[in-house]
Amino acid sequence: MLETLSNAASQALTLMNFFGAALGIFLGSLLGAIPGLNGTMAIALLIPITYTWSPLFAIAMLVGCWKGSVYGGSISAILLNAPGTPEAAATALDGYPLTKQGKAGKALKMALYASVIGAVFSDTLLMVASPPIAALALMFGPAELAMLILFALVVVAGTGAKSQIKGLISTALGILLATVGLDPMTTQQRFTFGSIDLDAGIGLLAMLIGLLVMSEVLIQMEEGWKDAHAEVMVKSDDPDASRVTWAELKGSLGTIFRSSILGSFCGALPGVGSITAAFMGYDQARRLSKHPERFGKGEIQGVAAPEAANNAVCGAGLIPLVTLGIPGALSAAVIMGAFMIHGLAPGPMLMVEHPETIYGLFMLLILSDFFMLVIPLPLMKLGQWVISVPRAYLFPVILALCVIGAFGTHQNLFDVKIMVFFGVLGYFLKKWELSPAALLIAFILGPMAEVYLRQALKISGGDPSIFVTKPLAALFLALAVGAIVWTTLRNRRDKKAAQGRVLSSEPTAQGQKVE
Amino acid sequence: MGRKLLTVLLAMVMALAIAGPSLAGDYPSKPIKLIINFSAGGTTDTAARLMSSKATEVLQQALICMNKPGAGGTLGVSEVARAKGNGYTIGTCNMPAVAIIPQIRQVPYKPFKDLVQVCAVMPYEYALMVRGDSPWKTWEEFVDHVKKNPGKVTYASVGTGTTNHLVTARIGKELGLDWKHVPFQGGVKETAALLGGHVDIINNTTASVASSVKAGKIRVLLVTSEDRLKMVPDVPTMKDKGFKFSQISYMSIVAPAGTPQAALDKLSAAFKAACEDKGVIKACGKLDLHPKFMPGKQYQAMLEQLSTEWGALLPDLGVKVNK
Numbered sequence: 001m002l003e004t005l006s007n008a009a010s011q012a013l014t015l016m017n018f019f020g021a022a023l024g025i026f027l028g029s030l031l032g033a034i035p036g037l038n039g040t041m042a043i044a045l046l047i048p049i050t051y052t053w054s055p056l057f058a059i060a061m062l063v064g065c066w067k068g069s070v071y072g073g074s075i076s077a078i079l080l081n082a083p084g085t086p087e088a089a090a091t092a093l094d095g096y097p098l099t100k101q102g103k104a105g106k107a108l109k110m111a112l113y114a115s116v117i118g119a120v121f122s123d124t125l126l127m128v129a130s131p132p133i134a135a136l137a138l139m140f141g142p143a144e145l146a147m148l149i150l151f152a153l154v155v156v157a158g159t160g161a162k163s164q165i166k167g168l169i170s171t172a173l174g175i176l177l178a179t180v181g182l183d184p185m186t187t188q189q190r191f192t193f194g195s196i197d198l199d200a201g202i203g204l205l206a207m208l209i210g211l212l213v214m215s216e217v218l219i220q221m222e223e224g225w226k227d228a229h230a231e232v233m234v235k236s237d238d239p240d241a242s243r244v245t246w247a248e249l250k251g252s253l254g255t256i257f258r259s260s261i262l263g264s265f266c267g268a269l270p271g272v273g274s275i276t277a278a279f280m281g282y283d284q285a286r287r288l289s290k291h292p293e294r295f296g297k298g299e300i301q302g303v304a305a306p307e308a309a310n311n312a313v314c315g316a317g318l319i320p321l322v323t324l325g326i327p328g329a330l331s332a333a334v335i336m337g338a339f340m341i342h343g344l345a346p347g348p349m350l351m352v353e354h355p356e357t358i359y360g361l362f363m364l365l366i367l368s369d370f371f372m373l374v375i376p377l378p379l380m381k382l383g384q385w386v387i388s389v390p391r392a393y394l395f396p397v398i399l400a401l402c403v404i405g406a407f408g409t410h411q412n413l414f415d416v417k418i419m420v421f422f423g424v425l426g427y428f429l430k431k432w433e434l435s436p437a438a439l440l441i442a443f444i445l446g447p448m449a450e451v452y453l454r455q456a457l458k459i460s461g462g463d464p465s466i467f468v469t470k471p472l473a474a475l476f477l478a479l480a481v482g483a484i485v486w487t488t489l490r491n492r493r494d495k496k497a498a499q500g501r502v503l504s505s506e507p508t509a510q511g512q513k514v515e
Numbered sequence: 516m517g518r519k520l521l522t523v524l525l526a527m528v529m530a531l532a533i534a535g536p537s538l539a540g541d542y543p544s545k546p547i548k549l550i551i552n553f554s555a556g557g558t559t560d561t562a563a564r565l566m567s568s569k570a571t572e573v574l575q576q577a578l579i580c581m582n583k584p585g586a587g588g589t590l591g592v593s594e595v596a597r598a599k600g601n602g603y604t605i606g607t608c609n610m611p612a613v614a615i616i617p618q619i620r621q622v623p624y625k626p627f628k629d630l631v632q633v634c635a636v637m638p639y640e641y642a643l644m645v646r647g648d649s650p651w652k653t654w655e656e657f658v659d660h661v662k663k664n665p666g667k668v669t670y671a672s673v674g675t676g677t678t679n680h681l682v683t684a685r686i687g688k689e690l691g692l693d694w695k696h697v698p699f700q701g702g703v704k705e706t707a708a709l710l711g712g713h714v715d716i717i718n719n720t721t722a723s724v725a726s727s728v729k730a731g732k733i734r735v736l737l738v739t740s741e742d743r744l745k746m747v748p749d750v751p752t753m754k755d756k757g758f759k760f761s762q763i764s765y766m767s768i769v770a771p772a773g774t775p776q777a778a779l780d781k782l783s784a785a786f787k788a789a790c791e792d793k794g795v796i797k798a799c800g801k802l803d804l805h806p807k808f809m810p811g812k813q814y815q816a817m818l819e820q821l822s823t824e825w826g827a828l829l830p831d832l833g834v835k836v837n838k
Contacts, residue, residue: 044555048580051564141713142697182586182620185698187675188835189620196593196623200585270707325726326707333554333703340561343801347726410583451700458697459669459713 004355012056012360013367020057021368022375024064029376032072033383035082035213035398036405038205039069043334044409055342055357060364062338066331067119067314067369070274071376074111074307075383079104081220082213082398086204087310089212089437090278093160094295094302101298104387105242108380110300111307112373113244114256118308119369121260122267122315126322127362133316134323137268142459143466145269146452147476153445154480155287156279160296160435164491170434174442177202184451185458197414206406206415207422207443211436214402214419215426217395224391248300255285255301256308263312267328270320271448274313274329279441281309315365321346322358542602542778543576550606552591554584558722558804559766562637563607565798566806569789574781587674588612589622592769596624600773605633605782610764611677614822618829619676620837627819629772634783635765635809636790637799640721640744641679643670643686643737644728646709654737654756657716658690665693671705671714674698676834679718681825682739682762684832689758696833709733718762721746725803746803763821767814783811 024046031042042065050058073085078095091111098107125133140148158167180191181201192198259281266277285305286295295302317328318335325347327333339346344354351358386394406419426436456473460466468474549567553559560582567578583591583606592612598604613626624630643654651657661668670687672680675698687694699705702719709717710732721744727733728746738744738752739762753761768786770779789795790806799806829836 044582047555048564138707138711141708141711143713184700185675186835187587187616187619187698194621196586196590199620200590270704320707324707324710324732325724326703326710333557337555337557337561340558340802341564341798343798345726345802347724348730348732349726352730411581412583455697455699458695461666461695 005359008356008359009363011356012060012364017056017060017364018367018371020053020061021064021364022371024061024066025068025368025371025375028065028068028070029072029075029372029379030068032069032084032088033075033376033379034401035076035080035084036209036401036403037408038073038085038405039066040205040331040334041405041408042069043331047334047337050338051341055338055344056360056364058338058342059335059361060368062335063314063318063365064368064371066335067115067311067372068376070310070314071112071115071307071372072379074115074303075108075376075379078107078111078303079383079387080216080398082216083208086208086212086440087274087278087313088306089208089275089440090159090282090306090310091303092212093282093306093437094297094299097296097298098300098303099387101241102238103241103298104384105380106240106244106248106300107303108383109242109244110248110252110303112376112380113249114252114259114304114308115311116369116372117256118260118263118311119314119372120366121257121308122264122312123362123366123369124315125264126315126319127359127366130319130323133264133268133319137270137320137328138324139472140269141470142452142455143470144472144476145271146449146456147467147473147480148269148272149445149449149452151476151480151483152276152280153442153449154483155283156276156441156445158435158438159279159282159441160437162433162435166432166434167438170429170436170438171442173434174439175446177207177439178443178446179450184447185454195414197412201447202443203406203410203412203415203418204444205409206418208440209402209406210419210422210424211426211429211440214399214423215430215436217398217402218423218427219430220391221395224395244300252301252304255288255305258284258288259305259308260312263309264316266309267313267316268319270326270328272328273444274310274317275441275444277313278306278310279437281305322350323348325350542775542781543574545603546577546579547574547602547782548598548604549578549580550591550594550604551580551582552584552588552607552609552612553582555582558639558720558802559607559609561802562766562799562804562806565795566636566786566789569792569795570782570785573785573788587616587677589616592630593622593624595769595771596629598771600771600775602770602774602778602782605768605770608632608767608769609639610818610821613769614818615676615678615681615825615829618822618826618836619834626822627815630769631772631774631779632811632815632818633768633770633779634786634811635767635807635814636786637766637804637806638740638742639764639766640803640805641682641718641739641762641764642721642735642744642747642750643683643716643718643739644709644721644724644733644735645716646712647727647731647734649715649734651736652734654751657736658692661692661694666695668692668694668716669697669714670694671697671699671708671717673702673705673719674700676829678762678764681828681832681834682760683718685760685828686739686753686758688831706733722803744803745805760824763817765809765814767811779811 031037032039070087073088074091077083077088077092081096083089095107157171161167263277266272282305285301286292317332320326320328327336406415429436551563571578588609589612595606617626702723708714735747735750741761787808790808
């Protein structure tokens, strides 16, 4: 074992491999930070080039690119409210309010620290605990996954919406839109209106770019109509506004740690993904916070939580890949191609046949996490400078990048149309205070819930008791019910408290919404 | 100055993002676009990219691989069908996208009119597999188990209307098995469900689970493609067990109808060379992929026959047919 490790170290820890990882992180965070472009695109563009390189160099670079882009997305989410990557949608919820308060530097750094801690946590799990985690992940069959997704849907539905009803409207709309495409069980067409492009469903990336980025450009264009030369950011002279204080970091460590566990869990389960992880991370931070009312208004923990969670997905996403040959996340599936083209067939024999390469890769991954502390720093500076550019110059460029990003993923003009459609829809959603983020998470979770539910019922022969007789399924069903009860009780308590306040003091507040 | 720098930087990023094949007269005089109808990282993608590097050498022109995955491979194939038949757009194709899916649902191409099969390059190898720690050591033992437990056993496929589903359903029909079909979205989730014990048996490509088979986590009970597998040479095929059909699907290269015969011949020769190249065979072998060349005309005839054969069976196998 020791010999394997030392051989692995000598194979992996070369200047060239470090350079590969660093280059990956740089490219990933750059493309991630540019609204419209994203990491999946970067990996897809890079992968054919890497086929002629050494496996470690290539894989370290691709994984670096993945991690970099997951972090990079937070830069534009925080600074512009236009998430550079889908994973960063939850980060914008509190990141952008912080920017508006002049605390952009603080939010960016907190996102970075949380990302690095999440990534180190997840890579360490990958290195030391892959087999048991993979075994745990396998226990999740259709019935268990159906209940897990139901639970996720219950806790994150409506995130970012102003009221419960508006949250539910966004959620329902998201689930409806997700039914477009082929029925997952019968493969018959649903709501495709004879368009082959719609057979594959509405493209997630194209939709996201429209819904999250283009809509924000439209909103801010409207705001800036009167004053095209207005700058986006408020400047603050307080030095604490551009750094994370020790107390803030210490206060967020619990949240970061819980998010890292959640993120790793979501990463190890095939198909759950980093967007779900980020939203669940955000939700746990809000629920367990002493000041849940501060969330959505610029709470620093609301930036730390989703960033730790989405970065923790990366390392853990490789766990089922190296132990079972099953990629845990979308980007992991693409990276699987890099393993295969170098003759490393992913699966249980990988560790037996190529232990040195695999352990070398693990070491490289953990070390490269620390590169992440340094490499994105210039991007942060550049980002803060970019938003000091007047909107009239900035937004046309972002719109052009949205078009390129939507087109670039599959070189399909149809995706551009999807992007524009959702850009306009997102504009109205924001106007009506219906949360685009809530629509997005429902769009992702809705079809999963459908597929797993129908598969589980196929397995049981139509008997719904499968959801209570399987222990893990029952556990998540109970959690889902518990979450509904908890939320209802809390809402009622809040309402009473609010009414109490209204009655005792301010007669003027009577017309105000209390939810 | 700052503004200029920003403009230059953004222009560079845009240029990078839209930099595609440059368009430039004897065929081929410019790069050829190869549309891969499955996603990057899968077996079709890997095999196509390994072969295209050799084909590039023979053609003296680059093959530019692009992935257009989705809807059972029909999205990529329809993109080829839509392209000009000049030999500069070709794609990969799987059997169901041509012979089966167009009978199940509407597709915007006529499989035997809008497309021409250049050649077949690799048979997909399939098998019925169970968990390594399951009690069934042979196919007979498993069939016995299903018969003793009617309505309890589940089999998984990579989706309704795929060869994985249809062949397994037909086996069940011929043997009179009462078992349940659970479709999954692709081989990855199907394999995870088997390994986790959530379904009893799966029909999947063998290359994608080679590592698990070698490690004893998955046991191959019956080879459903035509020939025995190099990976598990002792496992019988359907033919060995007396079935009159098997699971035939090749990865083939298709071109839009109207592509000049001379171009088709050159492409076919290039892919033949790739299939027979030692380097390609070795690289594919590591992944348990085994290229085998078949002329386009021969494969086209095979597809037409498969289309008729399976088309007649679809309603019996419980698949809704598009009228």
